[in-house]
Amino acid sequence: MLSSEKEFLFLFGWDDFFESQISDLVYLSGERQRSTCSLFQARVICEERNLYRVQAVSSQIFWASVSGKMQFNAVSRVDYPAVGDWVMVELPSQSERGVIHHVLQRKTIIHRKQVGSSTDSQILSTNVDYAFITSSANSDLNYRRIERYLAVAQDAGVIPIILLTKADMCIDNISDIVAEVRRELPGIQVHALSKNDFEKADFLTSYLQKGTTSVFIGSSGVGKSTIVNFLIGDEQIKTQDVRESDGKGRHTTTARNLYVSRYGGLIIDTPGMRELQLSDHAEGVRTQFSDIEELIQSCRFSDCRHQTEPDCAIKNALLEDLLSEDRWKSYQKLEAEVRHGMRKQDKALAAEDRKIWKKKSIDARNKGFSKKAKM
Ligand SMILES: Nc1nc2c(ncn2[C@@H]2O[C@H](COP(=O)(O)OP(=O)(O)OP(=O)(O)O)[C@@H](O)[C@H]2O)c(=O)[nH]1
Ligand SMILES: [Mg+2]
Numbered sequence: 381m382l383s384s385e386k387e388f389l390f391l392f393g394w395d396d397f398f399e400s401q402i403s404d405l406v407y408l409s410g411e412r413q414r415s416t417c418s419l420f421q422a423r424v425i426c427e428e429r430n431l432y433r434v435q436a437v438s439s440q441i442f443w444a445s446v447s448g449k450m451q452f453n454a455v456s457r458v459d460y461p462a463v464g465d466w467v468m469v470e471l472p473s474q475s476e477r478g479v480i481h482h483v484l485q486r487k488t489i490i491h492r493k494q495v496g497s498s499t500d501s502q503i504l505s506t507n508v509d510y511a512f513i514t515s516s517a518n519s520d521l522n523y524r525r526i527e528r529y530l531a532v533a534q535d536a537g538v539i540p541i542i543l544l545t546k547a548d549m550c551i552d553n554i555s556d557i558v559a560e561v562r563r564e565l566p567g568i569q570v571h572a573l574s575k576n577d578f579e580k581a582d583f584l585t586s587y588l589q590k591g592t593t594s595v596f597i598g599s600s601g602v603g604k605s606t607i608v609n610f611l612i613g614d615e616q617i618k619t620q621d622v623r624e625s626d627g628k629g630r631h632t633t634t635a636r637n638l639y640v641s642r643y644g645g646l647i648i649d650t651p652g653m654r655e656l657q658l659s660d661h662a663e664g665v666r667t668q669f670s671d672i673e674e675l676i677q678s679c680r681f682s683d684c685r686h687q688t689e690p691d692c693a694i695k696n697a698l699l700e701d702l703l704s705e706d707r708w709k710s711y712q713k714l715e716a717e718v719r720h721g722m723r724k725q726d727k728a729l730a731a732e733d734r735k736i737w738k739k740k741s742i743d744a745r746n747k748g749f750s751k752k753a754k755m
């Protein structure tokens with residue numbers, strides 16, 4: 381392998397985890413003469429309507445679609461490539477369009493429930509190390525919304541970092557706000573910045589090291605693309621003023637894209653999100669509120685409802701101001717949402733199962749396999 385290829389692989393986050401997966405795939409790096417089985421690794425840097433832009437080891441960037449076999453075997457959306465994925469791809473000679481044959485197992489998947497579907501997930505990005513949960517530091521700052529993002533990141537095993545943007549537009553002292561957010565969300569890294577002094581934001585260099593991948597997530601208009609533009613050293617991505625009337629963004633970014641940042645680490649810009657359902661992020665909610673879960677464990681009764689029961693650790697913590705009323709309410713709400721979502725999901729899965737079985741038995745009958753038909 382050429383040293384430039386090694387450098388590329390390192391820069392793009394390739395490591396033993398992925399290397400070990402390709403030994404059982406047909407892997408003929410750099411060997412193109414047998415084009416039908418010349419698979420090589422590439423990272424998905426953009427996704428648009430069933431087409432994937434991939435960056436290959438040879439520095440080539442091209443569009444690729446998934447192979448017929450992959451499509452045939454795919455059961456749900458998660459079986460298709462997503463931005464951040466490492467894929468094994470083929471570029472047939474004389475063709476500009478590649479064919480993706482495999483998606484390598486992912487280290488991490490940040491996903492959310494597909495709006496309007498009770499079972500399918502939408503992948504926000506994969507193989508990510510850090511998730512910058514971006515929120516403007518002004519009146520739009522909403523702990524309960526940030527907690528949802530935290531749950532989603534932590535559920536994926538990705539390190540969350542809260543990024544408070546537009547510090548320049550803040551009426552209150554920004555360091556007071558940072559201190560308050562740190563108090564409110566214990567154990568989470570919190571940083572503030574403003575577009576006038578991105579250069580001074582030293583903390584970015586410590587996260588965006590070569591070989592790492594970070595994703596920016598948050599509502600529309602909070603300034604994700606503005607910071608990504610700075611980090612790629614170019615005004616490549618369109619940004620747009622927030623609406624005067626309600627301070628909301630306009631959903632300027634419409635696709636996820638991966639770039640190399642000026643500090644070496646890879647960054648993914650994503651479209652702003654309207655809603656974030658939590659039904660399949662039970663683990664993330666648990667991690668996010670591990671202090672509360674621990675308290676619950678020490679209530680005297682295992683089925684304590686934290687209302688009138690004696691020796692209730694939650695009530696005691698609330699009385700002693702060790703737990704804020706807001707945080708307790710937020711936990712109850714998110715936990716109920718997870719439970720409700722899981723019940724709905726169970727029902728939907730059961731209904732889907734029933735449909736599949738019904739179809740199978742109809743197929744079997746049509747093929748004359750049913751007992752009745754044989755007799
Ligand atoms: N004053 C000020 N404005 C900012 C700052 N960061 C971003 N903006 C402005 O906020 C507006 C929205 O920024 P974008 O970067 O497009 O926001 P986004 O999060 O990418 O929005 P979507 O792509 O819709 O999700 C733009 O007009 C930016 O110039 C900041 O630090 N200070
Ligand atoms: Mg944007």
Ligand SMILES: [Zn+2]
Pocket residue numbers: 676679680684685686687689691692693694695
């Ligand atoms: Zn209790």
